[in-house]
Amino acid sequence: MRREEIQPGAAGTFEHAVPEEAEELWTEDGHEHVGWFCVSTDPFPCPAPGCSFVAEFMTAAHLVLVWEEQDDPNLLRHAQRAKEVGRNPRIVSYEVDFGPSASYYAWEAAGRPVHGVRGK
Numbered sequence: 001m002r003r004e005e006i007q008p009g010a011a012g013t014f015e016h017a018v019p020e021e022a023e024e025l026w027t028e029d030g031h032e033h034v035g036w037f038c039v040s041t042d043p044f045p046c047p048a049p050g051c052s053f054v055a056e057f058m059t060a061a062h063l064v065l066v067w068e069e070q071d072d073p074n075l076l077r078h079a080q081r082a083k084e085v086g087r088n089p090r091i092v093s094y095e096v097d098f099g100p101s102a103s104y105y106a107w108e109a110a111g112r113p114v115h116g117v118r119g120k
Helices: 011-017 073-084 104-109
Strands: 037-045 054-057 063-066 090-093 101-103
Touching: 037 063, 037 073, 063 104, 073 104, 101 104
Parallel strands: 063 101
Antiparallel strands: 037 054, 037 090
C-alpha cells in the first residue's frame, strides 16, 4: 500500500472498529484516561488480514494505549520501537477525541490481545 493511500479513521468511526479481542479493555467514554500519555505516530494500517483500520497512535486491538506517566519506561520503549520502524513517534497527552483507550498495564494483564490473534 502506498503511503498516500493510507487514510486514518475518523474519531467517530472508532467505536465500530474495536475488535472483539479488546472488548474487556475498552473504556466506553475514555474520560478516566484524559491527561494520561500516548504515542502519536504517522498513520499505519492494522496488520490483521482484511482489516482496513488505520491507526495514528500506538494501539492494541484498535485501542489507543495510554500510560499514566510521561516517562514510564514501557511508554518510552514503545516510542523507541516506533522510531526504529519509521513511524515518527511523539509522546502526547491523550484526549477522548483520539478514540477508545486502554491502559497499557490493563492490556498487558489481559494477555496482550491484538486484533486478528486469539489467545489460547
